[in-house]
Structures are given as structure tokens and as C-alpha cells.
Amino acid sequence: MNAxxxxxSPKRETSxxxxxxxxxxxxxxxxxKGFEGLRTRDIAERVGINIATLHYHVPSKAALIExxxxxxxxxxxxxxxxxxxxxxxxxxxxRQELADFADTLIGxxxxxxxxxxxxxxxxxxxxxxxxxxxxxxxxxxxxxxILHDGRADGTFRADLDPEAAALTIMGALSMHARLExxxxxxxxxxxxxxxxxxxHPHHCNETDL
Numbered sequence: 001m002n003a004x005x006x007x008x009s010p011k012r013e014t015s016x017x018x019x020x021x022x023x024x025x026x027x028x029x030x031x032x033k034g035f036e037g038l039r040t041r042d043i044a045e046r047v048g049i050n051i052a053t054l055h056y057h058v059p060s061k062a063a064l065i066e067x068x069x070x071x072x073x074x075x076x077x078x079x080x081x082x083x084x085x086x087x088x089x090x091x092x093x094x095r096q097e098l099a100d101f102a103d104t105l106i107g108x109x110x111x112x113x114x115x116x117x118x119x120x121x122x123x124x125x126x127x128x129x130x131x132x133x134x135x136x137x138x139x140x141x142x143x144x145x146i147l148h149d150g151r152a153d154g155t156f157r158a159d160l161d162p163e164a165a166a167l168t169i170m171g172a173l174s175m176h177a178r179l180e181x182x183x184x185x186x187x188x189x190x191x192x193x194x195x196x197x198x199x200h201p202h203h204c205n206e207t208d209l
Contacts, residue, residue, distance in 0.1 A: 015057070018047070018049070018053075018057055019057050019058075019067060020071065021047045022043060022047055022054065022057055022058060022064075022067060023067050023068050023070070023071035024071070025043050025046035025047045026038065026043050026064060026067070026068050027068060027071070027072075027110065027111075027114045028046065028110065029042055029043060029046065030068075030113075030114050030117050030118075031110050031113045031114060031117075034117060035117045035118065035120075035121045036121075040054055040055075040064075043064075061127075062127055062131075065118075065127070065128055065131045066131055068114070068118075069118070069131045069132055069135065072111065072114070072115065072135065073134075073135055075104075075108075075111065076135065076139075079100055079103075079104065080100070080142075083096055083100075089150075089153075089155065090146050090147070090149040090150030090153060090155045090156065091150060091155050091156075091195075091199070093146045093149075094143075094146050094147070094150070094195065094198075095191075095195070097142070097143065097146065097169075098173075098191045098194065098195075101173050102184065102187050102191075105177055105181070105182050105187070106182040106184065109181065109182055112177045115132075116174075116177070116178065118131075118132050119132065119136075136170075139170065140163075140166050140167065140170060141166075143165075143166035143169055143170065144162045144163050144165075144166040145162075147160060147162035147165050147166060147198065148162040150198070154200055155199065155200060156198045156199055156200055157198060157199070157200050157201075158200070160198055165197075165198055168194075168197075169194055172190060172194060173190075176190050
């Protein structure tokens, strides 16, 4: 057969590809069986590798959890970077945060199920808490910065406590994900009430700034 007509050789799987597959399989199994039901043999079977290969990439429980949390962080970072948040007003930045949460909740509900499982388990596992805390702290700081900037420019109430308000938003969104799932109508109602709770009463509603 002519070399120009030959089939292209399959792409060789890299170590990063394999680690990404392990992270995804682990996340799927956490959703299906819970963190307590997670077994390395099930992960290896789901990926299509043997236990020795799995342990080569993730030699310990801590390494596996770090791989999973890293994969989740990368998704959140990619979503954040897809918006030019620095050019927006505080109110529009807050709205974007709420919209991003809704988009992920509806489009990728497994991500929130995995996070809920990890948060619940972390209450009794200091190592796991250390792995997921940076993500939660980063989210809290982002919301705090938005609320602080909005208080400074008069968008949000002058007596607003940005740190406490950030926790209020996180708690409301997390509880909504648990109770209402991806119901867009329910989420829209929640978003309106959150905005109403923080906005300065004399601030006009922004529509296109």
C-alpha cells in the first residue's frame, strides 16, 4: 500500500492523559458509590489499566485526592478565565459568579456531587480538608473582593460585611445545589434575592455596563 494512503497511527497516550483519565474515573465513582465506597481496583478497571499502573501514577490515597482536586481546580480556573472579569463592575462580576455557578450546576452536576462528597468526608479527614480548602478559600476570597469593591463604589450597602456576605453566598449556593439541583427557575429566584440583600437601595439596576 502506498505510504500516503496508509491509516494514520493512533495518538500515543501521555502520562497527563492517563492521569486525567484516572481523575475522571475517580470522580465518576465518587458520584456513583460515595467516597466511602471508592476502591482502587474499581478505578483501575474503569480506566482500563492494572493496579500497578494506577499506583505508578497515584502511589497513595493523598496523591489520588490531590489529583482529583487538581482536576476540579483546573475546571473552575478555565471557567473563570473565560470571562474578562477585571473589566466589569462589581455588580456584573457578582452576576457572572452566580451565572457561572448555575452553568456548572446544570451543565456539569457531577462536579458538585463530587465536591459535596469531599466536603462531607473532609469533616473527619484532616488530609482531605487540607486538599480541598484552597479551592473553597479561593472562592470565598473572590466573592469577598467583589463585595468589597462594590461597597467601596456605592453599588452595595455601606454597612455590608464583605467576608460574612461571601460566606452567605457560598452557603446559599451550596444548599441550593443540594436541595434544588439544576432547577433554573429556582436558581433565578435565589440569585435575585442574593443581589437584593447586598445592593445599595439607592443604586440603580445595571443592565448593560
